[in-house]
Amino acid sequence: xxxxxxxxxxxxxxxxxxxxxxQYDARDEWPVLHAEATPNITTDRWTFTIxxxxxxxxxxxxxxxxxxxxxxxxxxxxxxxxxSKLGMTFDGVSVDTLLAxxxxxxxxxxVMAVSHTGYTTNLPLDDITGGKAWVVWDxxxxxxxxxxxxxARLLVPHLYFWKSAKWVSGLRLMDHDEQxxxxxxxxxDRGDPWTEQRYQGD
Amino acid sequence: MTLTPxxxxxxxxxxxxxxRVLAVRDETPRARTFRLALPEPRPHLPGxxxxxxxxxxxxxTASRDYSVASPPDDTGEIELTVERLDDxxxxxxxHDVVVPGDELEVRGPIGYFGWDASSPALLVGxxxxxxxxxxxxxxxxxxxxPDLVRLVVSARSPEDLxxxxxxxxxxxxxxxxxxxxxxxGRAVGRLAIxxxxxxxxxxxxxxxxxxxxxxxxxxxxLIEAGVQVQDIRVERFGPSG
Ligand SMILES: Cc1cc2nc3c(=O)[nH]c(=O)nc-3n(C[C@H](O)[C@H](O)[C@H](O)COP(=O)(O)OP(=O)(O)OC[C@H]3O[C@@H](n4cnc5c(N)ncnc54)[C@H](O)[C@@H]3O)c2cc1C
Numbered sequence: 001x002x003x004x005x006x007x008x009x010x011x012x013x014x015x016x017x018x019x020x021x022x023q024y025d026a027r028d029e030w031p032v033l034h035a036e037a038t039p040n041i042t043t044d045r046w047t048f049t050i051x052x053x054x055x056x057x058x059x060x061x062x063x064x065x066x067x068x069x070x071x072x073x074x075x076x077x078x079x080x081x082x083x084s085k086l087g088m089t090f091d092g093v094s095v096d097t098l099l100a101x102x103x104x105x106x107x108x109x110x111v112m113a114v115s116h117t118g119y120t121t122n123l124p125l126d127d128i129t130g131g132k133a134w135v136v137w138d139x140x141x142x143x144x145x146x147x148x149x150x151x152a153r154l155l156v157p158h159l160y161f162w163k164s165a166k167w168v169s170g171l172r173l174m175d176h177d178e179q180x181x182x183x184x185x186x187x188x189d190r191g192d193p194w195t196e197q198r199y200q201g202d
Numbered sequence: 203m204t205l206t207p208x209x210x211x212x213x214x215x216x217x218x219x220x221x222r223v224l225a226v227r228d229e230t231p232r233a234r235t236f237r238l239a240l241p242e243p244r245p246h247l248p249g250x251x252x253x254x255x256x257x258x259x260x261x262x263t264a265s266r267d268y269s270v271a272s273p274p275d276d277t278g279e280i281e282l283t284v285e286r287l288d289d290x291x292x293x294x295x296x297h298d299v300v301v302p303g304d305e306l307e308v309r310g311p312i313g314y315f316g317w318d319a320s321s322p323a324l325l326v327g328x329x330x331x332x333x334x335x336x337x338x339x340x341x342x343x344x345x346x347x348p349d350l351v352r353l354v355v356s357a358r359s360p361e362d363l364x365x366x367x368x369x370x371x372x373x374x375x376x377x378x379x380x381x382x383x384x385x386x387g388r389a390v391g392r393l394a395i396x397x398x399x400x401x402x403x404x405x406x407x408x409x410x411x412x413x414x415x416x417x418x419x420x421x422x423x424l425i426e427a428g429v430q431v432q433d434i435r436v437e438r439f440g441p442s443g
Contacts, residue, residue: 003220003305003307004257005256005305005306005307006304006305007295007299007300008256008257008258009258010256010258010263011291013291022263031438081267199216199309200216201216
């Protein structure tokens, strides 16, 4: 348990119950945070591949992924740097739809999400199946801008947003966990905002 | 994208530790530096930050991020410089309550915004955004490579300039946005291409730090001055309330 800080009582401003601990409401702002420079990936060059421990390695191009059944997420997003955005809408395709085509092997337990920039982030398979993850290209009804990961990013809204890889290029299914970019740099392997899994050791 | 430079690749656990406040001193009327002794010192890259966590008797906590202002050294101590924000939960507490001898829970160092002193760096900071850049400048001077660094600081007025005693030098440029001293040699005004262009040598990495608005403006200026977008790293100090 944390040691008590002499003299500290705290402000306890009234908080929206949709905000996980330690988060603030960014309201109209959508902060941009990524360690790499913003790439320019045009839709004619964008592809998305599921590989690794799957029965079929499948690659979709921009038109092919748009031909799949659409799926929408309406809800909140939370960044480890403490901002949250409430009541967002994202449109794209459910990761369940994509995995159904690739058919994960029974031994697959984790995935590495990979980006066109080389960015990586790891996730348990359970965290991206069952209606919990999407590949999205529209945010609040507009095409996802490049700085927010356009033309398409992964969306795993129940985890901190560094898991929602921008400029996503695919998923690699694995039978073990392996750290991605921020996880190697000290961030948590899972990243649940509600239990404040921010850094390794939380 | 280069994934390695500047990051501390580590798998170790970033545990909370209880730091002792050794000294507190004013940088400006609104900014104060806290010198902390760490029971478990860990080397930081200039530019990285620590999380400070405050805990109330009933378990309520508030955590905020603060960049390390001091260079890496073997003292087992770090310095954080905190700007007082009106009605800011943590910054007001640190300013109004914390005195030498107090204990603060901290965890770090964290962050990808770090300079390893292996190549030239162009540093551009506004307001408290100068803090991590000062760690870089101090490090460069300490290892005898100030030539690697060019630092541009934007401050409202001379009273708002952090580290005023230490800043002057061939590596540094101070620009004032509201009030300038008579000998400033530049009219007051926001950071412009003319401030940065003469400092661009080619091959450097630019480190930009400040509020989100300052960071965006500075990034534009750097790009117009010829810095490649992939060579720019940005740290934004958003308030978290
Ligand atoms: C990587 C990183 C490094 C940083 N390094 C530094 C550093 O070196 N030095 C530094 O000074 N800062 C730094 N910061 C910023 C710092 O983390 C804090 O955001 C800052 O100190 C403000 O925290 P606070 O608790 O004082 O203010 P908060 O309580 O978070 O409030 C911020 C502001 O919002 C207003 N506010 C908040 N809640 C409300 C409300 N309900 N109604 C009205 N107004 C409200 C307050 O008036 C205040 O001005 C850094 C941030 C990051 C992300």
